[in-house]
Amino acid sequence: MSGAGRAPVRFEKVSRHFGNVVALDGFDLAVAAGEFVTLLGPSGSGKTTALNILAGFDRATAGEVFIGERPVGALPPEKRNVGMVFQSFALFPHMSVFDNVAFPLRMRRIAGQEIAGRVAKALEMVRLGGYGDRRPAALSGGQRQRVALARAVVAEPPVLLMDESLSALDLKLREDLQEEIRRLHRQLGTTVIFVTHDQGEALTLSDRIALMNRGRICQFDTPTALYDRPVSRFVADFIGRTNIVPVDAAGHAAALGLSPDAATVRAVSLRPEKLRRALHAGDLTFEAVVEDVAFHGATVESRLRVPTGFVLRMSEARSGPLPPPFPGETTRVGFAAGDAVALYD
Numbered sequence: 001m002s003g004a005g006r007a008p009v010r011f012e013k014v015s016r017h018f019g020n021v022v023a024l025d026g027f028d029l030a031v032a033a034g035e036f037v038t039l040l041g042p043s044g045s046g047k048t049t050a051l052n053i054l055a056g057f058d059r060a061t062a063g064e065v066f067i068g069e070r071p072v073g074a075l076p077p078e079k080r081n082v083g084m085v086f087q088s089f090a091l092f093p094h095m096s097v098f099d100n101v102a103f104p105l106r107m108r109r110i111a112g113q114e115i116a117g118r119v120a121k122a123l124e125m126v127r128l129g130g131y132g133d134r135r136p137a138a139l140s141g142g143q144r145q146r147v148a149l150a151r152a153v154v155a156e157p158p159v160l161l162m163d164e165s166l167s168a169l170d171l172k173l174r175e176d177l178q179e180e181i182r183r184l185h186r187q188l189g190t191t192v193i194f195v196t197h198d199q200g201e202a203l204t205l206s207d208r209i210a211l212m213n214r215g216r217i218c219q220f221d222t223p224t225a226l227y228d229r230p231v232s233r234f235v236a237d238f239i240g241r242t243n244i245v246p247v248d249a250a251g252h253a254a255a256l257g258l259s260p261d262a263a264t265v266r267a268v269s270l271r272p273e274k275l276r277r278a279l280h281a282g283d284l285t286f287e288a289v290v291e292d293v294a295f296h297g298a299t300v301e302s303r304l305r306v307p308t309g310f311v312l313r314m315s316e317a318r319s320g321p322l323p324p325p326f327p328g329e330t331t332r333v334g335f336a337a338g339d340a341v342a343l344y345d
């Protein structure tokens with residue numbers, strides 16, 4: 001399959017109301033052709049609603065969606081040329097794997113000769129060559145999801161949508177399929193919009209992530225920018241783990257050696273892995289009592305209490321220069337000033 005088919009996608013001020021519920025609220029998103037974008041957000045933030053409106057399974061209350069330069073809001077799903085993989089496998093149980101994958105091609109009235117070749121190719125691509133005669137019931141969960149993936153890409157749609165496609169699978173299988181999806185994306189060059197509420201999955205797979213909350217985008221950025229430069233408390237807290245240190249009269253931030261502009265900065269985000277006992281030159285430092293130490297395999301996680309009473313989490317590599325701290329110990333902890341991110345909300 002070639003990478004010829006790819007299209008940009010755009011949501012323009014899309015709103016979707018269900019009675020009093022505002023599922024999407026002036027949702028704006030521009031995805032470049034061939035880009036892998038993930039919609040990430042808590043349950044109920046509007047991710048599925050956005051995909052359904054793009055795929056044509058639902059209609060916006062206001063606003064418009066574009067595939068290429070074409071407004072598609074009035075087109076039925078089958079005219080939008082979008083491949084979709086749902087959370088539940090949604091294979092036709094009475095059909096063989098071959099017939100499941102062939103379905104979109106038959107819908108497009110493609111000749112039988114060509115269908116055989118394209119189905120075989122799609123099944124090869126998801127490493128299920130030779131499984132064409134099986135029924136879905138005779139496959140594992142991961143294999144079924146691979147068939148769904150093959151069915152979604154067999155017609156080479158310029159846009160591929162995936163809604164929580166891996167959520168039902170166990171961790172190991174999930175990681176395998178994540179790799180598979182990355183490979184497929186590279187190979188096909190298709191524009192992908194992927195939905196998940198698993199931030200690890202989003203960080204691994206995406207060119208950019210649109211972090212959603214209450215029907216809106218809070219931040220649309222590369223995984224590293226989202227992680228390193230969150231624009232709000234919600235983003236800092238949702239992506240990875242962090243310590244949110246309030247900037248208020250209690251003086252917690254000052255106790256860490258920070259001096260944010262108290263007139264505008266409401267809190268400071270400090271990632272646990274940015275804190276260290278092995279100090280670097282120029283670090284801001286503070287004294288803390290180690291309250292608890294937990295072994296996590298590659299890292300050791302400690303709870304630190306500073307003199308103002310504020311409790312921080314610290315994550316140190318186990319292969320680091322110092323032996324793990326012990327509970328009750330008083331220790332000096334440092335971090336680079338540049339790793340403290342000011343939050344204004």
Ligand SMILES: Nc1ncnc2c1ncn2[C@@H]1O[C@H](COP(=O)(O)OP(=O)(O)OP(=O)(O)O)[C@@H](O)[C@H]1O
Pocket residue numbers: 018021022023041042043044045046047048049050197
């Ligand atoms: N058909 C519907 N009727 C009424 N409310 C709906 C309908 N579909 C979605 N909603 C509401 O719209 C909001 C957004 O739902 P949506 O399914 O888009 O969330 P989501 O981000 O996909 O969540 P999840 O991670 O749980 O799948 C929710 O409050 C939901 O209850």
Ligand SMILES: [Mg+2]
Pocket residue numbers: 047048049164
């Ligand atoms: Mg959903």
